[in-house]
Amino acid sequence: MSDQETTILGEFLPYEEKIGESGNFIFVDAKEYIDAHKKTLDNYEKFWEELALELYWFRKPQKVLESVEKPYIYKWFSDGLINVSYLALDRNVKSGRKNKIAYIWEGEPVDKDGNPKEIKKLTYYELWREVNKASYILKSKFGLKKGDKIGIYLPMIPELPIFMLAAARLGIIFTVVFAGFTAENLATRLNDIKATLLITADGFYRRGKIIRLKDIADKALELSPSVKNVLVVRRIGLENLNMVEGRDYFFDELSKGVSPGVYVEPEKLESNETLYVLYTSGTTGKPKGIMHDHGGYSVLLHATMKWVFDIKDEDIHFCTADIGWVTGHSYIVFGPLIEGATSIMYEGAPDYPQPDRIWSIVERYGATILYTSPTLVRMLMKLGEDWVKKRDRSTLRIIHSVGEPINPSAWRWLYEVVGEKRCPVGSTWWMTETGGIMISHTPGFKLVHLKPGTNALPLPGVDVDVVDEKGNSMEPGKKGFLVIRRPWPGMPSWPDGIWGDYQRYVQVYWDKIKGLFFTGDWAIRDQDGYIWVLGRADEVLKVAGHRIGTYELESTLVSHKAVAEAAVVGYPDEVKGEVPVAFVSLKSGFSSSAELAEELKGWIRREFGPIAVPSQIFFVSRLPKTRSGKIMRRLLRALLEDKPLGDMTTLEDEAAVEEIKEAYERISKEIKRS
Numbered sequence: 001m002s003d004q005e006t007t008i009l010g011e012f013l014p015y016e017e018k019i020g021e022s023g024n025f026i027f028v029d030a031k032e033y034i035d036a037h038k039k040t041l042d043n044y045e046k047f048w049e050e051l052a053l054e055l056y057w058f059r060k061p062q063k064v065l066e067s068v069e070k071p072y073i074y075k076w077f078s079d080g081l082i083n084v085s086y087l088a089l090d091r092n093v094k095s096g097r098k099n100k101i102a103y104i105w106e107g108e109p110v111d112k113d114g115n116p117k118e119i120k121k122l123t124y125y126e127l128w129r130e131v132n133k134a135s136y137i138l139k140s141k142f143g144l145k146k147g148d149k150i151g152i153y154l155p156m157i158p159e160l161p162i163f164m165l166a167a168a169r170l171g172i173i174f175t176v177v178f179a180g181f182t183a184e185n186l187a188t189r190l191n192d193i194k195a196t197l198l199i200t201a202d203g204f205y206r207r208g209k210i211i212r213l214k215d216i217a218d219k220a221l222e223l224s225p226s227v228k229n230v231l232v233v234r235r236i237g238l239e240n241l242n243m244v245e246g247r248d249y250f251f252d253e254l255s256k257g258v259s260p261g262v263y264v265e266p267e268k269l270e271s272n273e274t275l276y277v278l279y280t281s282g283t284t285g286k287p288k289g290i291m292h293d294h295g296g297y298s299v300l301l302h303a304t305m306k307w308v309f310d311i312k313d314e315d316i317h318f319c320t321a322d323i324g325w326v327t328g329h330s331y332i333v334f335g336p337l338i339e340g341a342t343s344i345m346y347e348g349a350p351d352y353p354q355p356d357r358i359w360s361i362v363e364r365y366g367a368t369i370l371y372t373s374p375t376l377v378r379m380l381m382k383l384g385e386d387w388v389k390k391r392d393r394s395t396l397r398i399i400h401s402v403g404e405p406i407n408p409s410a411w412r413w414l415y416e417v418v419g420e421k422r423c424p425v426g427s428t429w430w431m432t433e434t435g436g437i438m439i440s441h442t443p444g445f446k447l448v449h450l451k452p453g454t455n456a457l458p459l460p461g462v463d464v465d466v467v468d469e470k471g472n473s474m475e476p477g478k479k480g481f482l483v484i485r486r487p488w489p490g491m492p493s494w495p496d497g498i499w500g501d502y503q504r505y506v507q508v509y510w511d512k513i514k515g516l517f518f519t520g521d522w523a524i525r526d527q528d529g530y531i532w533v534l535g536r537a538d539e540v541l542k543v544a545g546h547r548i549g550t551y552e553l554e555s556t557l558v559s560h561k562a563v564a565e566a567a568v569v570g571y572p573d574e575v576k577g578e579v580p581v582a583f584v585s586l587k588s589g590f591s592s593s594a595e596l597a598e599e600l601k602g603w604i605r606r607e608f609g610p611i612a613v614p615s616q617i618f619f620v621s622r623l624p625k626t627r628s629g630k631i632m633r634r635l636l637r638a639l640l641e642d643k644p645l646g647d648m649t650t651l652e653d654e655a656a657v658e659e660i661k662e663a664y665e666r667i668s669k670e671i672k673r674s
């Protein structure tokens with residue numbers, strides 16, 4: 001991030017008094033925090049054990065961290081028995097939160113005054129009832145049991161967390177697929193996990209349109225032979241659905257016969273039993289199914305809800321993510337519910353029907369915690385302060401962002417405009433693989449002084465470092481790879497880390513820098529010990545915070561009849577952080593044209609999803625490659641950014657100078673033409 005790098009060893013903020021007053025937060029010096037953090041690492045097993053014992057276990061664990069015969073696979077709390085659905089629901093129902101609101105949900109359509117037409121408030125008791133009913137149907141209608149696998153392809157409606165919790169209750173392993181993904185993406189995931197049931201909805205609202213989700217699911221089902229049944233939630237009441245007899249069922253119809261008092265005993269699961277698999281993009285190959293368990297994952301979420309969000313019973317937690325991504329799994333579903341918090345879910349887009357949608361939600365329900373993303377902030381910033389200012393945000397007390405580096409101007413906007421300098425604002429670093437937040441300001445533990453754009457310090461018990469390729473710690477101010485030195489609860493879980501592909505788990509995360517967990521990010525530690533994550537060191541794109549593999553996009557392009565070869569690189573974008581740009585060479589018989597470029601964009605939209613549509617497509621006669629066949633991506637990136645050839649020779653280590661020169665000149669002419 002350009003303005004981030006310039007302030008990298010930046011100043012502390014001069015004006016933090018207001019934060020102390022309104023949030024009861026006490027700032028500590030980074031040194032004090034670093035000392036406290038070091039103590040947690042000295043005996044980190046004991047430290048995590050104490051946190052684990054704050055949760056309810058059917059059987060308390062005696063063991064904390066255990067290695068198994070497979071290197072880099074660890075078992076946390078292995079002899080403990082637990083169930084995250086029980087923690088999230090039954091514990092709260094039994095301990096005085098029975099009639100506390102668990103979810104406030106609003107749909108997208110509004111009335112003539114601009115207010116949401118549908119608002120649902122589900123208490124813990126109501127949610128518990130719904131989950132029991134859903135579990136009952138999974139069990140008795142579909143015969144599902146512990147260890148079975150299902151896919152959940154639902155929009156942001158209460159049934160999404162309900163089915164996640166219902167599956168967890170029975171020990172059924174689920175994978176949630178983002179409702180913005182296409183049939184092909186859905187099918188890839190269903191096939192990898194071999195799901196036998198798919199749960200979906202008829203449709204949902206997005207920017208005033210109805211998306212017919214079941215129709216998309218139908219296309220995926222043609223490619224997913226393992227799926228035997230489909231359960232359809234009626235969100236809209238759409239006509240003309242293709243309901244296949246004996247395969248497809250409506251949830252509301254199956255629910256009719258279920259007694260409201262139905263109770264399904266939660267499975268007492270071993271801590272390491274798989275809770276879910278969530279697919280995420282890497283540098284090569286198809287998406288990886290990252291595994292998370294019941295025990296360790298719950299412990300990490302419990303800890304981060306306390307430290308990072310300082311969660312209290314009176315809080316209203318508002319995470320603007322979609323549950324289809326890990327942020328929503330951890331901080332809309334499991335984290336807040338384990339803590340018995342009230343949280344907000346909304347259907348639709350953050351700027352529809354008006355750019356104040358987010359702020360109207362904050363105002364309507366008195367949100368106290370806001371967890372959002374830099375892309376969303378930059379988009380709303382552009383629409384002007386007035387949309388924010390006309391809504392009451394005085395209830396907010398903590399703001400965090402996630403998903404990509406936050407540039408200082410976006411940070412300042414959150415701090416000054418949204419939070420009126422009352423709220424600590426942080427940028428929490430973590431990834432699908434870590435399960436929960438790893439680096440952050442921790443208002444609920446010890447709050448260190450703020451710097452715009454930093455991620456701040458590793459969480460207690462988390463051993464993060466910035467290293468060179470041999471694993472040696474970098475000096476302050478020097479860029480290196482972000483790694484995690486010791487196992488942590490919530491890490492990719494037993495038995496394989498990546499669903500069905502232990503080898504790949506080892507290769508991708510542990511072999512790059514032997515014995516350290518390789519995150520794939522660049523980072524710098526500054527002189528105060530603060531960590532600044534700069535972005536990906538590999539070929540993964542972060543488009544509007546969404547993680548997209550260049551390989552997946554390239555394969556989608558190549559599956560078009562006109563395309564011979566494709567290379568995708570990221571190009572900086574003011575709002576989205578970066579956007580994909582594609583270089584394409586065509587098969588003989590096809591020629592480049594503006595129409596074909598549009599057709600290819602439409603192809604990506606349909607086959608991969610709207611989030612990944614390239615901003616530009618350049619037609620080239622050949623892709624620039626090294627002798628070993630590697631695409632010269634850095635050359636392509638340099639060309640896009642209009643950097644001169646002078647510094648090009650150092651860019652691609654495996655290529656000869658002549659080849660680079662030739663490719664540079666040829667492609668720069670070709671892209672000017674297209």
Ligand code: WTA
Nearest residue numbers: 402403404405427428429430431432533547
């Ligand atoms: C990036 C999202 C800078 C990073 C929870 C990481 C960030 C990837 C931040 C994981 C942040 C996430 N500052 N970069 N606060 N948070 N990232 O799996 O590149 O969708 O590796 O998980 O997002 O993306 P994922």
